[in-house]
Amino acid sequence: MSSQPSTATPSFGVTLGALYIGATIAAILFGITNLQMVIYYKKYPHDWWLFRYSVALLWVLDALHVALSTHALYFYLVGMFGDLAGALVHSVWSFKVQLDVNVLIIVYVQGLYAIRLWKLGRHFHKIFPWFVFLAVATSLGASIFTIYDICMNRNFSSISAIKTSIYTVFVTNTVTDCTISFMMCYYLHRSRAVVARFSTTASLLLDLMRLILVSGLATSACSLLALISYIVWPKTLIFLGIDFILPKLYINSLLAMYIDFSSFLPGAYLRQVQSPT
Numbered sequence: 001m002s003s004q005p006s007t008a009t010p011s012f013g014v015t016l017g018a019l020y021i022g023a024t025i026a027a028i029l030f031g032i033t034n035l036q037m038v039i040y041y042k043k044y045p046h047d048w049w050l051f052r053y054s055v056a057l058l059w060v061l062d063a064l065h066v067a068l069s070t071h072a073l074y075f076y077l078v079g080m081f082g083d084l085a086g087a088l089v090h091s092v093w094s095f096k097v098q099l100d101v102n103v104l105i106i107v108y109v110q111g112l113y114a115i116r117l118w119k120l121g122r123h124f125h126k127i128f129p130w131f132v133f134l135a136v137a138t139s140l141g142a143s144i145f146t147i148y149d150i151c152m153n154r155n156f157s158s159i160s161a162i163k164t165s166i167y168t169v170f171v172t173n174t175v176t177d178c179t180i181s182f183m184m185c186y187y188l189h190r191s192r193a194v195v196a197r198f199s200t201t202a203s204l205l206l207d208l209m210r211l212i213l214v215s216g217l218a219t220s221a222c223s224l225l226a227l228i229s230y231i232v233w234p235k236t237l238i239f240l241g242i243d244f245i246l247p248k249l250y251i252n253s254l255l256a257m258y259i260d261f262s263s264f265l266p267g268a269y270l271r272q273v274q275s276p277t
Contacts, residue, residue, distance in 0.1 A: 007129040012084055014078050015156070022241030023069045029138035029248030030066050033059065036255035043259065051258060054112055058251050061105050065247060068098035088156045099150050103143040106173060107248040109254050110136045113180045116257075120184070132183055133165035142172040160234060167250020173246075174220045219249050 011017075041052075072095035080087040114136045118129040133145055146169040149162040161165075222245060230239035 010088075010236050014233065014238055015075055015084065016073075016087060016237070018236065018238045018241035019244070020073060020077065020241075022244035023073055026069065026244040026248050027066060029245065029252060030062055033062055033248065033251050033255065036252060036259065040259050042253055047258070050115070051112070054102040054108070055255065055258070058105065058108065058254070061101055061108075062247065062251055065098055065101045065105065068094045068101065069244060071100060091153075093155075096150055099149050099243075102243065102247050103147055103169070106250055107136070107140050107143050109247075110139055110176055110180065112254060113184070113257075117180065117183055128183065132180055135172075135179045139169075139172045139176045142168045145169070156237060163230075163234070166239075167227065170223045170230075173223040174227075177216050177220040177223065181220070184216070216253070219246065219253060222246050222249055 007140060016142050037055060040047075046050075054097075072092050075092040075094070076087045080090065114129070114132045117132050142165075146162075146165040149165040153159060222242060225244065226239045226242040229242060233239075
């Protein structure tokens with residue numbers, strides 16, 4: 001699965017420079033994740049155990065992703081300073097592992113969205129929520145395929161050898177995110193009938209639908225942007241710089257949904273949605 005490196009080495013700005021910018025933005029978003037996690041645990045210390053423990057696990061994975069990204073960038077920017085051609089043909093273990101953690105975060109967050117959708121949608125439909133689980137399962141399969149190719153790939157110069165898995169994972173992420181976003185908005189719209197007597201709550205549900213739509217479109221747009229950047233500039237690492245940001249968007253959108261979802265629904269209906277059965 002290897003290919004001969006190109007004789008024309010891309011510039012520093014569109015390779016390691018793009019990775020540096022992406023990692024910097026990702027670190028900023030990690031700070032926002034910390035803030036949202038503190039707010040979540042302060043406001044909802046008795047939320048369902050799966051969601052509470054999942055938030056903690058996602059924070060650990062996010063911190064690990066930042067640490068691995070920092071180590072990889074130190075290797076390329078400091079350890080191999082001034083040797084761009086050498087950096088592109090050397091593979092450091094931390095960069096491959098951070099890509100695996102990246103994929104794990106995305107699939108895990110999509111799975112949590114699917115569970116939330118099932119809890120919300122089971123009051124209206126028995127079949128529709130399973131379409132979301134099918135989309136997440138497809139995303140999981142594409143992610144496993146991608147992880148395998150990442151482990152088999154030698155370095156940046158031979159990254160074109162795994163273009164099929166790159167196309168697959170970004171397309172499935174985009175489709176899955178759009179499916180989750182629109183299904184969540186649909187069920188929240190249906191939920192307005194349940195809480196129709198609470199005019200303020202109905203208004204807040206509209207705000208939450210907009211939040212879900214924007215969050216889902218943000219992650220979809222990021223995946224799509226990474227895919228387009230790879231198609232347009234296949235010999236650069238711009239798409240990997242964008243990919244650094246993707247798991248942070250997933251975690252922050254999930255935390256925002258958890259915080260706002262619990263505050264927008266009345267107690268009786270919220271207990272039904274959050275109950276483990």
